Amino acid sequence: MRKWTLLGMLCLSLMGGAVAQEVSMVKLPPPDMRGGKPLMQVLHERHSTREFSAKPLPQQELSNLLWAAAGVNRPQTGQRTAPTARDWREIDVYVATADGVYLYEPVGHALRRVVAGDLRARTGVQDFVAMAAVNLIYVANFERMSGADSEQKSFYSATDSGFIAQNVYLYCASAGLGTVVRGSLDREALAAALGLKPQQKIILAQSVGYPK
Numbered sequence: 001m002r003k004w005t006l007l008g009m010l011c012l013s014l015m016g017g018a019v020a021q022e023v024s025m026v027k028l029p030p031p032d033m034r035g036g037k038p039l040m041q042v043l044h045e046r047h048s049t050r051e052f053s054a055k056p057l058p059q060q061e062l063s064n065l066l067w068a069a070a071g072v073n074r075p076q077t078g079q080r081t082a083p084t085a086r087d088w089r090e091i092d093v094y095v096a097t098a099d100g101v102y103l104y105e106p107v108g109h110a111l112r113r114v115v116a117g118d119l120r121a122r123t124g125v126q127d128f129v130a131m132a133a134v135n136l137i138y139v140a141n142f143e144r145m146s147g148a149d150s151e152q153k154s155f156y157s158a159t160d161s162g163f164i165a166q167n168v169y170l171y172c173a174s175a176g177l178g179t180v181v182r183g184s185l186d187r188e189a190l191a192a193a194l195g196l197k198p199q200q201k202i203i204l205a206q207s208v209g210y211p212k
C-alpha cells in the first residue's frame with residue numbers, strides 16, 4: 001500500500017519529553033468508472049462468500065471498491081454512490097486490513113489510518129473474517145442525524161448501511177471478488193478497539209476478498 005505522510009511527523013512536546021506521532025494517510029488512485037459487467041449479469045451472480053484466500057487486494061481494486069461503497073459521484077455536491085436518508089451521510093466506512101484499520105474519506109478519496117496492526121479477526125465472530133483481505137465496518141455517527149429521535153437514528157442508519165452493503169455486493173459480483181455482509185459481531189469490543197465515541201454505533205461489517 002502506497003503511503004504518504006499528511007503532516008509529516010507531528011512532534012509533540014509532552015512533560016518535557018519529545019513524543020513523535022505519525023499521521024498516516026493513504027491517497028487512493030482514482031476509481032476506474034469504466035466497464036464492469038452488465039447490471040443484469042451482476043444481479044445474476046451476486047451471492048455471499050465465506051471462504052477467502054489470503055491474497056491482498058491491489059490498491060486499484062480497493063479504490064474501486066470503496067468508491068462503489070460510499071464514494072462521491074457528484075463532486076459539486078459531495079453526494080454519494082449510495083443514497084442516504086435526508087442526505088445525512090452518517091455512515092463512515094472503516095477498513096480493516098492486514099496492516100491497520102483505516103477510515104475511508106469519500107471527499108479526497110483517501111484512507112486515514114486510525115489503528116495500527118491487524119484487527120481483522122476482531123471485526124467478527126466467524127473464522128473466515130481473519131482471512132478476508134479487508135473487512136469493512138459501517139459505523140453510524142448519530143451526531144450527524146440532526147432532528148432524528150433515537151428510533152429514527154437506528155432505523156435510518158441501518159437502512160443506509162444496507163445500501164452501502166448492496167453496492168459492495170454488486171461491485172464484488174462485477175469484479176470477481178467474494179463478500180458477505182455480517183450482523184454477527186461483538187460491537188462493544190470492536191468499538192473499543194477502534195476507539196469510537198459513544199455517539200458512533202457499529203451497524204454492520206462486510207468481508208471482502210478473493211474467493212478461495
Ligand SMILES: Cc1cc2nc3c(=O)[nH]c(=O)nc-3n(C[C@H](O)[C@H](O)[C@H](O)COP(=O)(O)O)c2cc1C
Nearest residue numbers: 046047048049050126162180181182183184185204
Ligand atoms: C443484515 C444482514 C446480516 C447478515 N449477517 C450475517 C452474518 O453475521 N454472518 C454471515 O455469515 N452472513 C450474514 N448475512 C448474510 C446472509 O446469511 C445471506 O445474505 C443469506 O444467507 C442469503 O445468501 P446470499 O447472500 O448468498 O443470497 C447477513 C445478511 C444480512 C442482509
